[in-house]
Amino acid sequence: MVEIDVDVESLSASRSGAIWGDVWFTMNGDPFPERGWNDLVIALLVEFQAALGVVDGGDSVRRVRFFDGPYWVEFESLGQGGVKISTNTGLVASCGKVEVEGLVRRLGELGRELVDACAAKGFEGSDDVKRLDRLSAR
Template sequence: MFRVFVGGESLERAGSGAIWGNVWLEFDGKSFPHWRWNDMVVPYLTALTEGVEDASAGGAARVMFFDGPFWVDIRAKAGALEVSPGGGGADLPSCIEETTSLAADVLAVGRLVVERCESEGWGDDDDVRALRSALRRLAEQCRSAAEN
């Protein structure tokens, strides 16, 4: 099972304006890159959301973490999405998830991060706007797929 985690209480804005915090993934209960990995949360979630959107449309995506040589590859596979860790997590197994389940997890976590950023007064930040837009596109793609 693949899951996305963000430590909402960990979000903080650096002097540069970047929003940092704990963001990590789990592959069958094993954390990647590490439990409570610290990275640029909002741009990472934007890239992950866009990667799920691209793969859901039949493509593939490589989503890089911003800190360290870590990434996940996402690709469509038999009506589902295969997510494979790369870099330091090459020893973890790939996970195959139903597209709707994986998209729902990414959407839920992304929306929580947007809400937290808005509550901190960061809602007009370019990175937050980009995440909000990516979430809207993925949600619309999910709605369209459900109607077909």
């Protein structure tokens, strides 16, 4: 089982406008990179959505690197809507079509939550927020 979590209360913007927040995967009960991992959350969620969409569409493999730290997640098509998700720390989970659809839906929900939270904090002008808003179509 694979889940992705974001703590919208943790959002902050740097002077450059980059938006940071806590984001992590839970794979078969194990957090990755770790629970409460702080990274460029908006940009990362955009990359997760794009990669999962491409792989779910039949392309073979997409790797997404976290922006902070040496971590990455790899999405590999298993055919017929299934996806294998692995990390550079050795965590591996295979998702069937139903679970992939749920993960895609969850990424969209998280995207909308993040866009709303960014608007509430005055971060809505960021290009990453605008892109996430488009990907997380309401």
